[in-house]
Amino acid sequence: MKFSNLPIGLSELEEAASKFKREHGKVFDVVLYGSTTQGKDSPNDFDFMVVLRGADDSERFELSFEFKEMLVDTGFPHEKLDVKAINLEQMWNPNYLAVPGIVITGYSLIRKRPVHELMNGxxxxxxxxxxxxxxxxxxxxxxxxxxxxxxxxxxxxxxxxxxxxxxxxxxxxxxxxxxxxxxxxxxxxxxxxxxxxxxxxxxxxxxxxxxxxxxx
Incomplete structure (x- = not known):
C-alpha cells in the first residue's frame, strides 16, 4: 500500500504509533484505514483505529483522544481526523460495523503491513x-x-x-x-x-x- 496523500511520511507515522504503544500497555495496535488506504488522492478525513486490550469505556475515549492530539502535533489537520478505539475482543462482534473496513482496508502502523496480509489473506x-x-x-x-x-x-x-x-x-x-x-x-x-x-x-x-x- 502507498499513501502519498498523508500530511507526514509513513515512517514518521509508524514511529508515532510505536511510541504511543510503548507508552500505553493496553495498546495492541494502531490501524490506518478507510479512503486513505483505498487510494483516494484527497481524502475527506483520515481514519484511525486504536486497538486495545481490556480497556473500559473511559480508557478507550481517553486513549483515542490522546492519539488524536499526538497526530495533530505531527501535522495532521484536527478537523480531518477521525480516531476511534476498540478492544481486540470487539473485532469478532458482528454488530461492530467498522470491523470489515479495518480488516479489508486497514494498515497496521505497528506491524507495518496491511491487516489482511497479517491474516494471511x-x-x-x-x-x-x-x-x-x-x-x-x-x-x-x-x-x-x-x-x-x-x-x-x-x-x-x-x-x-x-x-x-x-x-x-x-x-x-x-x-x-x-x-x-x-x-x-x-x-x-x-x-x-x-x-x-x-x-x-x-x-x-x-x-x-x-x-x-x-x-x-
Whole structure:
C-alpha cells in the first residue's frame, strides 16, 4: 500500500504509533484505514483505529483522544481526523460495523503491513458495472479503455485488476478510488463490494497424449 496523500511520511507515522504503544500497555495496535488506504488522492478525513486490550469505556475515549492530539502535533489537520478505539475482543462482534473496513482496508502502523496480509489473506474491491445506458459504440470504447483491444491491457492491467465476467471486475483494495475515478469519467454506474479473500487453490486442467489415447 502507498499513501502519498498523508500530511507526514509513513515512517514518521509508524514511529508515532510505536511510541504511543510503548507508552500505553493496553495498546495492541494502531490501524490506518478507510479512503486513505483505498487510494483516494484527497481524502475527506483520515481514519484511525486504536486497538486495545481490556480497556473500559473511559480508557478507550481517553486513549483515542490522546492519539488524536499526538497526530495533530505531527501535522495532521484536527478537523480531518477521525480516531476511534476498540478492544481486540470487539473485532469478532458482528454488530461492530467498522470491523470489515479495518480488516479489508486497514494498515497496521505497528506491524507495518496491511491487516489482511497479517491474516494471511488479501483485500479486494469487486465492481459490478452497469452499462445499460450506453450505446453499442460507447460500450465498445469503454471496453477498450477497460481491457484494451487485446483484452489484456487498459486500466485493469495498470491497476492489476481482473475481468471476472461480463462487466464484473476485481481489483486490489488500494486501487478502489483510482478505479472509481475512471468510472466517474466514463459516467458508468456500479455496485461496489469490499471483500476479504484467502488464496486457496489454483488448478490448470491440461490434456496429455499417451499411447493409450487422451488423458486428463
Amino acid at each position: 488479501e483485500g479486494y474491491a469487486l465492481f459490478v458495472l452497469d452499462v445499460r445506458g450506453m450505446t453499442k459504440n460507447e460500450r465498445n470504447k469503454f471496453s477498450f479503455a477497460l481491457r484494451g483491444r487485446d483484452g489484456k491491457s487498459g486500466i485493469l492491467k495498470e491497476l492489476e485488476g481482473h475481468y471476472l465476467a461480463p462487466w464484473v471486475v476485481l481489483l486490489p483494495v488500494e486501487a478502489t478510488y483510482r478505479f472509481k475515478e475512471f468510472l466517474r469519467v466514463w459516467r458508468v454506474n456500479y455496485e461496489l463490494y469490499l471483500m476479504f479473500g484467502v488464496p486457496y487453490e489454483s488448478k490448470v486442467w491440461g490434456i496429455e497424449i499417451s499411447s493409450g489415447g487422451l488423458q486428463p
